[in-house]
Amino acid sequence: MATIESSNAVNEQPAQAVQLAATARFSNRADAPEHARQAHYVRQEIMKEGDRLRGKYPFLQRKYESAISALIMLLSLAGMAATAWAYVQGVMPGWAALMINAVLAAVIHELEHDLIHWMYFRKTPWAHHLMLALGLIARPTTVRPWLRRSAHLNHHQNSGQEEDIEERAITNGQKWGILRLIMLADLPFAIAMHTLAQPGWRQKLWYVGYVGGALFPLGILSWSAWYLFLGFHLGNALFAPQWSATTLQVMSWINVAIVVWVAPNILRTFCLNFLSSNMHYFGDVQRGNLIQETQVLDAWFLFPLQLFSFNVGKTHGIHHFVVREPFWVRQMTMKRAHEVMREAGVRFNDLQTFRRANRWSKDGEAINGNTANAAG
């Protein structure tokens, strides 16, 4: 074990680096690798900023976090319901209802993500699970959060590695092209591609059963409604058929569900997954090196994507350094966090990642033979 103490040899000795990374992702010891000391500095500074804000604004204190999360959930759900009502009453156009509910569902997604890290109602499981259930009802197109939890915690443990299935599922590591774009927009299509990429029929069956099960029941229902909606309107445009009164009645309800519930989530998920799958590096990330795991995407022209994902391009990298901070505090620490992340060597707006299939290395060497996903 004595050799692990030697920091200068880390780059030359990957096995040692792995061991070090497992124990010292953040370390200010003089013999820790440079990246761990940088990560330690970034983490300390972000936590200091969080503490400073809690001192300045007492309502941000830890003891109120669960109550604030419940309040945000209630307000977001009420907002979605009010928007739906306004659309049904004819006082709000469909596009506005769709966009408002996408923003509100993105806020609820932040809540779900924090809940996955057990941030709220840790000591009252019924309230914790009720929050997760409400989040799922508001965001029916996604996998159930109870199943997502293990994939997401694994993402933090193995970010950018082959084991990082959460990021791979949203196309991270694949070569960029039209296929990757469609996979980001259409979850069932992505599942079909991932299924085809499985090596044998047993694995194909297992994969489709696992993901299909994770989407049961709301995911299956909402995506079925989406295709029915598309098929109905395509059929109308092409053939103008005479529908029965019952069909028209059912479709009018499906139309409402799509505008205020399903389409906002499809839009939101596209924006979230687009930013997330391009701001995480993949395939050649040094294990445990926080500086290489993410970049910050905060270019002005990404504004629409940030709007429908609650700023994930700007703030998700911060979360990799300091996991245990509610999303509203994360937003508030952003300015200071970006300063120290930049100082520590975290990249900003590295758009060349689109040409490198998420690889960290800029010389292209690491890309060879390490395609994340056979579907790509």
Ligand SMILES: [Zn+2]
């Ligand atoms: Zn997380």
Ligand SMILES: [Zn+2]
């Ligand atoms: Zn991440």
